[in-house]
Structure formats: C-alpha cells, structure tokens
Amino acid sequence: MDVTLHLSQQPDADALLGRSPLAALVGMLLDQQVPMEKAFTGPYTIAQRMGADDLDAHEIARYNPEAFAALLSEKPAVHRYPGSMAGRVQQLCQYLVEHYDGSASAVWEGAASGRDLLKRLEDLPGYGKQKAQIFLALLGKQLGVRPEGWREAAGSYGEEGSYRSVADITGPDSLVKVRAHKQEMKAAAKAAKAAKPGGDGNAK
Template sequence: MTAMTLSLPIDPAANELLNRNALALVLGLVLDQQVPMEKAFSSPYVLSQRLGHEPDAAELAGYDPDALVALFAQPPALHRFPKAMAARVQEVCRVLVDRYDGDAARLWSDAADGRELLRRIADLPGFGKQKAQIFLALLGKRFDVTPEGWREAAGGYGDPDAHRSVADVVDADSLRRVREYKQQMKAAAKARSAPA
C-alpha cells in the first residue's frame, strides 16, 4: 500500500500499521462505529500486540470465535461491543478470504472504477452506503487509490475541501473540524426526530 498522509492522534506504531497493512486499515473501518475514531483505528494494532503478530484475513476468519471475543474483551476492550465486533471482524475476513484470496488490498487494487469499488466496499458485512463512501474517500484522499469516478462515488465525502470523516483528518485542526461536523449532523438528526 502506498503510504500517504493518514495521521491520527494515536500511537505512532498504530498509525504506521494502518499506513502499510491493508487488513489493519479495513479493520479500523469495521470498528469505526459507536466509539471514537482514535479507539477504532488503534484497535488493529492492539489486536496484533495481543496476538503477538500481525494476523492475516485467513487467520482471523478461522479463529476460534470465543477466543477472539476474549481477545476483544480483554481490558481495555477493543470496542464497546467486543462480542458483536469480534464476530463482525470474522465476517469481513471471511469475505476477504472468499472473494479476494485473503488479500485486503485486492478489495480496491483491481476495481475497474469508483462505482465498482464503492459496491465492493458496500458488500462487506456492516458497511452501509455512508460507511462505504467514507472508506472510498479515505482510500482516495490518503492512499492514492483513485479509480475513475471515485470522488463522485464517494459523494460529499469525496469533496477535496470536506471535513466530514476520517478521510479528512491530517492534523489536530482537521480532526476538530471533522468532530464539529459530526456534532452538527447529530444535532440535526436529533432535531428531525424530535416530536413536533
């Protein structure tokens, strides 16, 4: 993977893993829900430390489910829902093994265009349209994965001036702007769902 500018305020070794290991990057996205992004994107590194090595997709796909849950639940837990997210990681790894020979980078390396890449990402367990668009934007903006039409397929997340997601975090200021955007979106959603 071409290392670009993904630089989150996390352990430098965790950032380094994300920048060079396609599976770690995929797992960071898998875990990026209902926890701070720093937690989600640090967890692949912590998992590697707990295993004593960097796992591949085939290893995680075939891992004993109860043992994987135990690794996820060990304090500090890798996610606030360790059982559900350990299962989700296994599901995603099984798809990577079945469709891409266990090579997470093949998810994007031979996609014909942005629409196909978005479809491939959205086909992963737990990836809805929004999460798939965020991942596509992350690949395009930070890892130079830019098949034709990628910005359009990524929707607003592909906008070069956006501050909407992990794809736009390069420093403390951009992280602050992404957090402000997310808070505005939550407030707007809450206002829409409030009884009239």
C-alpha cells in the same frame, strides 16, 4: 500501501493503518459506537494480542471464535461491544479469504471504476453504504486509490476540502474540524426531529 495516517492519534497504531490494508479495513469496521481514535487503535491492539506485527486475514478467519472474542474482550477491550465486533471482524476476514484470497488490497486494486469500488466495499460484511463511501473517500484522499469517478461514488465524503469524516483527518487540527462538523450534523438532525409534528410538542 505505505503512508502516514493520523486516525488513531497513536504513532504505532497509525503506522500499522498506513502500511496494512487489512488494518485499515478493520479500523473502519470498528468505527461505530466508540470514539474514532479507539476504533482505529483496534487493529494494532488485535495484532499485538495475537503476537504479530500485522493482521492476517487467513489467521483471523480460522481463529477459534470464542478465543477471538476473548482476545478482543481483554481489558482494555478493543470495542464497546467486543464480542459482537469480534464476530464481525472474523466475518470480514472470512469474506476476504473466500473472495480475494485473503488480500484486503485486492478489493480496490481490481476495481474498474469508483462505482465498482463502492459496490465491492458495500459487499463487505459490516459495511453499509455510508461506511463504504467514507472508506472510498479515505482511499482516494489519503491512500492514492483513485479509480475514475471515485469522488462521485464517495458522495459528499469525496468533496475536496471538506471535513466530514475520517477521510479528512490528517492531524489534530482537521480532527477538531471533523468533530465540529459531526456535532453540527447531530444538532441539525435533532432540530429537524423537534420541528416535526409531535417532535417536541412545539410544532404547529
């Protein structure tokens, strides 16, 4: 795995995401309740603060929890909720050590099909179905990991030519399109909620 990603919009952080399977998994894990660029810069920031060029699942798994939380909490904090996310990152790494000997890429290298890969991703701590589908789409669209049926397993995120998620971001232009799509989805959800009886008082 050595590709060019553009998820953090910072060259060094994107370079790490492109060469490190664990960094990509951690970035996806952090991608909630913060801007996408901040989430995917997180793995690079963590590696720097650990004095390393890459993330090591074994090292993170055995790190003192309080010290690791402090590491992520240093200003600027890695996440809006650095303490709780530090715990989630450690849980993810501990799971990888226990089930995949610490190798993040083993999660997808041994997958027999798209459905199997989705199940493997959903089993990761901190990964629900939507996050698993988005990461599966990222693997297929940008990282060349394409087991049979991967697009179907990724659902709408696997559609060719779509701009729904981080899986579709290849530069500034596509980032704008993905952001626009997310705003449309939020507006539609808000409108649907308002249209329900009792939603905003206007529905009959």
